Amino acid sequence: MSVWENLVGQRAVITALRTAAEGRGMSHSWLFTGPPGSGRSNAAIAFAAALQCEQAGCGECHACHTTLAGSHADVSVIRTEKLSIGVDEVRDLVRRAALAPVGRRWQVLIVEDADRLTESACNALLKAIEEPTDRTVWMLCAPTVEDVLTTIRSRCRLVSLTTPTADDVAAFLVRTEGVADALASYAARASQGHIGRARALARDEATRNRRREVVSLPARLTTLGACMNAATNLTEVTKEEADAITGELDAREKADLDSSYGVVERGRRPREYAPALTALEKAQKARAKRRHLDVVDRSLMDLVSVYRDALALASGAPGRLVNEEIRGDVEQIVRNSSRELNLRRIAWIFEAREQMLDFNVPVPLALESMMVALKVPAGSSR
Template sequence: MSVWDSIIGQDRVVRQLQAVASGDPKAIAQSWLICGPPGSGRSNLARAFAAALEDPDHGMADEPTRATQQILAGSHPDVEVLATDKVTIGIKEVRELIGISEQMPSTAPWRIIIIEDVDRMLERTTNVLLKEIEEPSAHTIWLLCAPSAQDVLPTIRSRTRIVNLAVPQPQAVADYLTKEVGAEAKVAQRAARLAEGHIGVAKLYASNELVMHDRDELIVGVLNLHRASDAVLLAASLIDSSSSQATRDAEQQIHAEELSFRRVNGLAEGDRIPPKLRSAYNAIGKKDQIKRLATRRTRDVLDRALNSIASIYRDVAVLQNAAEDSVGLVNLENRRAIADLSAQLDRQGAVRRLEAISQARRRLLGNGNPLLVFEALFCALLP
C-alpha cells in the first residue's frame, strides 16, 4: 500500500512529488508551499510527501514501513506537525519549531516541519519564520500549507516551491468513499456531489446519516423562506442543531483520545488508570477541553452550513446561465424548487445573495453572534 493511496484526485501532483522524493537528495527544494481549497487534502499530501522523503522506498513499497506509519499518524520523532484550533498561529509556537528545525534528525534522512494553515500567521510571526524558510538548515525541509499562495505574504511565496492542488472530481471522491468508508455506491455518489470536492465533508456525509439529514433540512428551509418570521425560526433551528452536533462530535473525539491513551499505555477499556497516569488521563476530558473542542466544531458546522446555502445560489446561477449540462447541479434533489427560485430572481439577485453569505462568513470570523448573523443572513435571502 503506497503512502499516496489516501490522496484523492491529485494524480498530477502525486507524480510530481514522487519524482522529487525519488530523485537526487541534493536537488530537493527545502521550502515548499502546498496550496489547495479546504478539503482538497493539502495536509494529507504534506504528510504523504514527508513519508516518501523519509522512506528508503519513497513510500512505494507494498507494505508501509513503521516509519511511514508513524509519519502518517503524526508520531514520528523527525517529522513535526503544527496544527492549531486557534484563529492565529502564535509567535511562540513558531520559535519552538525553529529550534526543532535546527536539530539533526534522529533516525531519518531529514528533519521535516509541517505547518498546517500557515495563512493564520500574523505578519510579525511570518517574519520570524522567514529567515528559516530562506536559509533552512542543511538537514531540514519545511512543508507549509495554505488555501492559496495569495493567502500568505509575498516574502514567503517567493522563497518556497509552490504546489497547487485541484478540487477533486466527484467521481474520484465517490470511489474513495466506496473503497475506504464502505459506503454504498448511491450514498457515495450523493455525498461526493453535495460535498463539492471537500473530501472530509464527503466522508462525514457518507458515514453520518444525521449530518446528511440536517443538511437536507437546511436546504429545504432556505428554499421555503417567505417571511422574516421564517428567517428567525430557521436561524434558531440551525444554531440549536449545530450546537448539539458540535458537542456530540467533541465528546466522541475525547472518547477516542481516551481509548488511544489506554491503548498506548497497555490498558483495556475497563482497566483502572494507575495513579502515575491519572493526571495525564484526566486532562484529556477536562470540561474546558470539551468546551474548546465544541466551540471549534460549532464553527466547522456553521461554515459547512454556509457552503450548503451558497450551493443553492450556485445552482440558481447555473440554471440562469443554461449551464446545467456542462457543470451540473449540486442540489439535484431540490431541482424543481431551485428552478422556481431561479425564475423569481434576476442574475444580480443571485449574486447579491452570494455576497450576503460571504458577509455572514466574515461576521462569524469576527466573532459575531451566530444567531444574529444567521437571522440577518436569512432575512437577506428572502425573495
C-alpha cells in the same frame, strides 16, 4: 498501497512530489495550497512519508507507516484548534528544526493552516525558512498563496492542489468506504469535492440529514418569521454539532489534567492546579469557538450550493446539480428570483461569513441578518 493512495484527483501533484522525493527538484521549503478538502495536509504528510522512505513512498515500510500514523520521530505536525497559531508554538517548532534528525534522512516540519499564523509567528518562522539546516524540510499548508506572508511564500516551492471531480471522489468512496454507487455519487456532489466531508456524508446518516435540512432552507424563507426561525435553528443545530465534537475531547483533557496533578488519587488540588486548569479551559473555549465557526461555515457553503444550482439551471448549464435531490426546490427558486438576485444572495452569504470569521460578529446576529436578506421576494409564487 503507496502513500499517495488517498490523494484524490491530484495526478500532477503526485508526480511532482514523487520526483522530488527521488531527489530531483528537492527544496527545503514547500507551500501546499488548495481549496478546503482538496487534501493539502494529506499531500504534505504523504510527501513527508516519501522523504523518509527508502523507496520514495512505498506505503509498506516502517517509515511510511509511522509517518502516516503521526508517530515518526523526525516528522512534526503543528495544527491548531484555535483561531490562530501563536508565536510560542512556532518558536517550539523552530527549536526542533535546528536539531539533527534522529534517523538518516530528513527532519520534516509541517504547519497546517499556515494562514492562521499570527504576525509574530510569521516573523519567527521566516528566519528558520531563510536559513534551514541541511536536513530540514518545511511544509506549509494554506488555502491560497495570498494567505501566506509574501516574504515566506517567496522562499517556498509552490504545490497547488485542485478540487477533485465528483467522479473521482465517488470512485474513491466506493473503493475505500465500500458504499453503494448511488450514495457515493450523492456524497461526492454534496461535498463539492471536499474529501473529508464526502466521507462523513457517506458514512453517517445524521450528517446527511443535517445537510438536507440546511439545503431545504432557501425555499422556505418566505416570511420574516421563517427567516428568524431559520437563523435560530441553524445557530442551535451547528452549536450542538460542534459541542458533540469537542465535548468528549474536553472531558478527556480534564480527566488527564486531574490525573497528572493527583487530584483524583489524593482528593486535593495542588497550588499549581488552578492556573493549569484556567489555561486548559481557555484553550478549550477557543477550540469550541473555532469548531462552531467551522460547522457554520460548512452550512453556509451548503446554502451557496443551492443558489449556484439555481444559477446553473437558469443558464441552462449542462451536468447534474450539486443538490439534484431537491431539484424541485431549485426550480422554485429560479421561478421566484432573477439571476442577479441569486448572485446577490451568494454575496450576502459570503458577507455573513466574513463578518463571523474576520470581524467576530456573533453567529446569531450574522445569521439573522443573512436570512432576512435571502428572503423570497414578496409576491412570488409559492
